[in-house]
Amino acid sequence: TVQDQGRRGVLADGVALSGAADRAALRVANRLVGTAATAAGVEITMGGFRAVRDAAASAEDLWFALAGAWGTMRLDGRPLDPYVAHPWPAGAELEIDTFTHGVRAYLAVRGGVAARSLLGSRATDTLAGLGPAPLAAGDVLGVGGDVAGPVPAVDLRPWSPPAAxxxxxxxxxxxxxxxxxxxxxxxxxxxxxxxxxxxxxxxxxxxxxxxxxxxxxxxxxxxxxxxxxxxxxxxxxxxxxxxxxxxxxxxxxxxxxxxxxxxxxxxxxxxxxxxxxxxxxxx
CATH class of the missing domain: 2.40.100.10 (Cyclophilin-like)
Structure with a gap:
C-alpha cells in the first residue's frame, strides 16, 4: 500500500490516522534519498514484491532506499543492502523476497510516491477504503516532487533486523x-x-x-x-x-x-x- 505519516486531526470526524505502521522506518528511508519526511512511500508487507522502473523514463537514475523489515533484496539480480540509497536505472527490476525478520519494509524514492491527497494524506486506509487502492500487478506509480535536499553522501544510522x-x-x-x-x-x-x-x-x-x-x-x-x-x-x-x-x-x-x-x-x-x-x- 501507499503510506505516509498519516491523517492528522480528523479522528473526531471518524477518520483513522492510517499511515505507515512503522513510521520511523519510512522517515529514515525518505531521509536516505533526500526526500521530505512526510512524503509517501510503499509499505511492503511480508515481502514478495517486484517492481520495474519504466524503461521509457529519464536516463537519469532514480534514487531509492529500503528500510524496516529484512529479507533478500535484489536489483536486476544484484543483492542490495537496506538502509542505503541506491540508484535505480530505467528498465531495472527490483525484487524483494519473503522477509526473514520483521513484517513491513518501506520503499522510498527520491521525491516520494505521487498519489492523490485526501484529508491531508496520501495514506491507504485498508479498513475504510480511503486513499489509494492497495497496489496490484500492473499498477504504475508516479514520482512526486517532495525533494528536501541532496542524497546524503554518507548516512551512518545504525540498524539491525527487527527482533523476535x-x-x-x-x-x-x-x-x-x-x-x-x-x-x-x-x-x-x-x-x-x-x-x-x-x-x-x-x-x-x-x-x-x-x-x-x-x-x-x-x-x-x-x-x-x-x-x-x-x-x-x-x-x-x-x-x-x-x-x-x-x-x-x-x-x-x-x-x-x-x-x-x-x-x-x-x-x-x-x-x-x-x-x-x-x-x-x-x-
Whole structure:
C-alpha cells in the first residue's frame, strides 16, 4: 500500500490516522534519498514484491532506499543492502523476497510516491477504503516532487533486523477497573497470532478476566489501544483500526513504541511494561 505519516486531526470526524505502521522506518528511508519526511512511500508487507522502473523514463537514475523489515533484496539480480540509497536505472527490476525478520519494509524514492491527497494524506486506509487502492500487478506509480535536499553522501544510522521478542511500554487504560486484575498483562509473555494486520493485532496468551461484564457505550479509540473482547484475548488496534469501539481498553501502547509493533509478525513475542501512574478508574 501507499503510506505516509498519516491523517492528522480528523479522528473526531471518524477518520483513522492510517499511515505507515512503522513510521520511523519510512522517515529514515525518505531521509536516505533526500526526500521530505512526510512524503509517501510503499509499505511492503511480508515481502514478495517486484517492481520495474519504466524503461521509457529519464536516463537519469532514480534514487531509492529500503528500510524496516529484512529479507533478500535484489536489483536486476544484484543483492542490495537496506538502509542505503541506491540508484535505480530505467528498465531495472527490483525484487524483494519473503522477509526473514520483521513484517513491513518501506520503499522510498527520491521525491516520494505521487498519489492523490485526501484529508491531508496520501495514506491507504485498508479498513475504510480511503486513499489509494492497495497496489496490484500492473499498477504504475508516479514520482512526486517532495525533494528536501541532496542524497546524503554518507548516512551512518545504525540498524539491525527487527527482533523476535519486543519490549512494549503501556500507559494505563481508562477501563482497567473492569478487570479482576491487570497483572497477567505484564507478567505473561504474549504471542502475536495469525490474526494480525493494519487494523489490529490479536494476542495469544491467558485470557484476561473481567470483573465487570456490563456493556460499554461505544467510545473513541486510538492506535495502540488494547481492547479486550469477551473471550479475554487482547487486541492491539493498528493505524487503520476503528475510531470507536465498545470493548474495554485495559491499556494503551505508548506512541514511542507503536513503530515496534509495525514489525510484529505472527509468532513474535511481546513483553509489556508499565509507564505512567496507575489508573484511578474511568475517565
Amino acid at each position: 521478542e519486543l519490549d512494549i511500554a503501556l500507559a494505563p487504560g481508562p477501563r482497567a477497573d473492569r478487570f479482576a486484575t491487570v497483572e497477567p498483562l505484564f507478567a505473561e509473555v504474549w504471542t502475536v497470532s495469525t490474526q494480525a494486520d493494519r487494523v489490529g493485532i490479536r494476542l495469544e496468551g491467558p485470557p484476561l478476566e473481567r470483573a465487570d461484564v456490563s456493556e460499554l457505550a461505544s467510545e473513541g479509540m486510538l492506535p495502540g489501544a488494547i481492547q479486550v473482547p469477551p473471550d479475554g484475548h487482547p487486541v492491539i488496534l493498528g493505524p487503520d483500526g476503528p475510531v470507536t469501539g465498545g470493548y474495554p481498553v485495559v491499556a494503551v501502547v505508548t506512541d514511542a513504541d507503536r513503530d515496534l509493533l509495525g514489525q510484529a509478525r505472527p509468532g513474535t513475542r511481546l513483553r509489556f511494561r508499565r509507564v505512567g501512574a496507575a489508573s484511578s478508574g474511568p475517565s
